[in-house]
Amino acid sequence: MARDFGSSATKQYFTSRIKKAAKSLEAKGYEVITVDTGDEAAQKVLDLVPEGGSVGFGGSVTTRQLDLIETLEKKGHRVFDHWKAGLSKEEVTAVRRGQLTSDVFVLSVNALTLDGEIVNIDGTGNRVAASIYGPKRVVFVVGAQKIVDDLDGAFYRAKFVAAPINSTRLNLKTPCAYTGECNDCDSPGRICNVTVVFDRKPTGTPMTVILVGEELGY
Numbered sequence: 001m002a003r004d005f006g007s008s009a010t011k012q013y014f015t016s017r018i019k020k021a022a023k024s025l026e027a028k029g030y031e032v033i034t035v036d037t038g039d040e041a042a043q044k045v046l047d048l049v050p051e052g053g054s055v056g057f058g059g060s061v062t063t064r065q066l067d068l069i070e071t072l073e074k075k076g077h078r079v080f081d082h083w084k085a086g087l088s089k090e091e092v093t094a095v096r097r098g099q100l101t102s103d104v105f106v107l108s109v110n111a112l113t114l115d116g117e118i119v120n121i122d123g124t125g126n127r128v129a130a131s132i133y134g135p136k137r138v139v140f141v142v143g144a145q146k147i148v149d150d151l152d153g154a155f156y157r158a159k160f161v162a163a164p165i166n167s168t169r170l171n172l173k174t175p176c177a178y179t180g181e182c183n184d185c186d187s188p189g190r191i192c193n194v195t196v197v198f199d200r201k202p203t204g205t206p207m208t209v210i211l212v213g214e215e216l217g218y
Contacts, residue, residue: 011213014144017114018211021147024116029201031208041141041212042066048139048208049077049104056080056099058107058127061169062141062217068106082126096126105135108217110162111154112147112209118198119154121163123191132202140209143216151197163192165218 022032035041045068049055055072057063057080064083072079080098087095099105107127111119118140122128131138148154159182167177172189176182182192201207 014147014213017147018144018213020114021112021116022209022211024114025209028116028199029207030116031206033208033210034213035210036213038066038212038214038216041210041216042068042071044210045106045139045141046071048137052077053103054078054080054098056102056105056130056135057083058099058105058130059083059122060106060108060127060141060217061166062108062143063106065216066141096124099126099130100134102130102135104137104139105130106139106141107131108141108143109146110158112142113150113154114147115150116200117151117154118209119151119158120196121158121192122194122196123189125194128194128196132196133205135205138205138207140207141216142209142211144211144213145215146217147211154197155195158195159192162218167191169218 018034022034025032033044035044045066049072055077057069059082069079069081080095080102082092082095082099084095109118110121120128120131146157148157163182164176164180167174167189172191174187174189174191175185
């Protein structure tokens with residue numbers, strides 16, 4: 001009889017890396033929650049939002065996959081989502097400013113190292129700004145495929161995996177959208193303008209990292 005090595009082997013691989021990354025993150029001051037699925041991750045995020053609290057969302061496919069925005073709005077929470085359709089440039093700016101002082105700010109990462117270093121690269125900078133200081137709590141939701149060995153791997157993943165895919169998704173006319181790799185371009189649509197590395201949890205702001213045992217986002 002044939003044996004299925006696929007899903008079980010992948011799960012074991014993800015689980016071992018999540019355990020190592022979680023231990024490193026906890027040593028660096030983060031609250032860490034590990035779950036198996038995106039549905040479980042969504043519930044953990046909802047549990048962290050105080051009654052009546054406002055919630056900001058960074059530019060993140062991961063968090064949109066969890067349907068958190070719709071759920072929170074139905075519960076009556078004020079949601080700061082600059083991806084909402086129909087917003088003018090002025091309204092987008094206002095929403096981004098609202099994210100900076102939200103009760104909870106939710107985002108993902110471009111990469112997370114096994115040593116607990118978080119790497120995010122932004123075009124505008126609102127996502128990384130709100131993740132560092134301003135909101136009363138910051139929540140990172142991280143799909144297992146985003147865990148890499150070290151910072152070299154993190155920078156590579158951000159520029160050669162996440163950036164080209166996101167540029168294509170946004171229909172940007174950047175070289176990486178066509179070549180699939182970073183060309184360190186001067187394109188007006190460049191989305192790699194600000195790079196932030198969290199060596200440890202910043203002082204003061206409670207931060208939770210939810211590690212998910214399946215692939216989410218880019």
